[in-house]
Amino acid sequence: MIKGLYEAHLPVSDLKRSIAFYQELGLAFDHQVEDRLAFLWIEKDKSWLGLWKTDKVELDYHPSIRHIAFQVTLEDLEQSVEWLRSKGYQPRKAFGFEPVEPFVMPHDGYAHAKIHFNDPDGNSLEFISKLDNPKKLTNRMYLSEWKKRSERNE
Template identity: 60%
Template sequence: MIKGLFEAHLPVSNLLNSIKFYESLGLTLENHIPNKVAFMWIEKDVSWLGLWECESVRLDYHPSIRHIAFNVDLEDLKTAKQWLNKKGIETRGAFGFSGEEPFVLPHVNNASSKIHFYDLDGNSLELISQISNPEQCLDAMYLSEWEERFY
């Protein structure tokens, strides 16, 4: 029945600035109603992000709201910090890791490598890549340590 996620939505304080921010990440504007909402393709005809301009953007953060994880290739994830920094975007720590490089959170049969950052309104964003877990390791570590250990 369910095959994937088509859309997600975030509150923003300035729609035009947010459109520019997300375009800098590679999303494509599909449609927008000025001062109200914009729909940006993450992957054309597959998934999009709705940005809603509103006054009450500064909700207390919780991972169940105001969080989007974008799937990326592992090779792109390895250079994500530098790519984001060139755009004036700082990476941030998460799950006890500093944000200086991607880290790995393992699961029994696979793992995910990720790096976190914020958009202009403090919405939590993540670049994530699914990777193999050849030895079913359950220890979280930086991606460089993971690759040294398993590749």
């Protein structure tokens, strides 16, 4: 029945600033409802992000209410730290990893490489790319180390 995620929503304090922020990340503005809600396409005609202007952005962070992970290519993820910084945004520490490069969280037959950062209201964002894990690596590590270990003939 479910084919994918169509929309997700985040609280923001300044709708105009947030629209500009997400457009700079590559989302395409679609429409605005009065001065309180805007929709931007993550993937045109497939999934979008709703931004709600509210004074409730000061809610304590919890990933279940203030977190979105954007799927990106591995190549884009490898450039993400530099790309974010070039736009004036700072990646942040997550899961014990300093934001010097993406890191990998492995699972049995796959893994996820990721980098975390925040929007202007402190909503948690991440760029993420799924990886194969044919060697069934189990340790979390930076992406550069993952690639070295994955390429070794052991």
